[in-house]
Amino acid sequence: MSTTRPGRSTVPEGAPDPDGDGRDETPTERLDRNWSELLQELRVTQTGIQVLAGFLLTLPFQQRFASLSPFLHGVFLVAVALSTTTTVLVVAPVSAHRILFRRHEKDVLVRDADRLAKAGLVALALTVVAVVLLIYGLVGGTLVGVVASGCALILFLVVWLLVPVRAIRRTPPPR
Numbered sequence: 365m366s367t368t369r370p371g372r373s374t375v376p377e378g379a380p381d382p383d384g385d386g387r388d389e390t391p392t393e394r395l396d397r398n399w400s401e402l403l404q405e406l407r408v409t410q411t412g413i414q415v416l417a418g419f420l421l422t423l424p425f426q427q428r429f430a431s432l433s434p435f436l437h438g439v440f441l442v443a444v445a446l447s448t449t450t451t452v453l454v455v456a457p458v459s460a461h462r463i464l465f466r467r468h469e470k471d472v473l474v475r476d477a478d479r480l481a482k483a484g485l486v487a488l489a490l491t492v493v494a495v496v497l498l499i500y501g502l503v504g505g506t507l508v509g510v511v512a513s514g515c516a517l518i519l520f521l522v523v524w525l526l527v528p529v530r531a532i533r534r535t536p537p538p539r
Contacts, residue, residue: 395470402477406454409488413454416491417447428502436501436509443494450491453484489520 389397420443423429432440457477464473496516501509 392470395474398474399470399477402457402474402481406457406481406484409454409484413447413450413488413491416495417451420444420447420495432502433506435506436498439494439498439501439509443491443498446487446491446494450484450487453480453487456480456484485524489517489524493517493520 387394420440423440429440457473457480460473460476460480464470493513493516497509497513499509500512504512
């Protein structure tokens with residue numbers, strides 16, 4: 365027996381799903397679902413980015429900021445630049461959606477937003493690493509800051525990159 369609904373291909377029961385995800389949806393429904401999932405992911409990151417950027421924006425107005433070494437001043441400026449970049453990349457899909465709204469370009473929107481979100485996550489990881497360097501460098505010295513930020517970078521690489529890549533390699537490809 366097969367199931368048929370308007371706008372869907374007929375896939376016989378028990379037959380392998382051509383996309384390998386077990387969903388019976390039109391390409392438009394898939395794009396809508398992918399867009400919704402992406403927006404949900406971006407919402408999670410936006411709060412953290414806003415808090416981090418707000419923290420960075422207050423630092424120059426603290427008394428102790430003047431006592432930072434030139435190296436840590438440079439790290440601070442890099443962290444501000446990275447947090448700005450992160451904000452731009454993570455909010456860009458919303459701006460693109462406003463521009464492309466009702467132009468039947470959701471496939472372009474989802475593809476480009478996916479790329480922007482990935483770049484935003486890389487920028488976020490680098491921002492956090494820079495902030496760790498700044499804070500640990502201020503509290504424990506430059507060497508402690510470099511070691512702590514190196515550990516943070518390794519943690520990001522393992523948890524955000526290597527673990528998912530390993531999961532992909534363990535999963536058999538769809539038939």
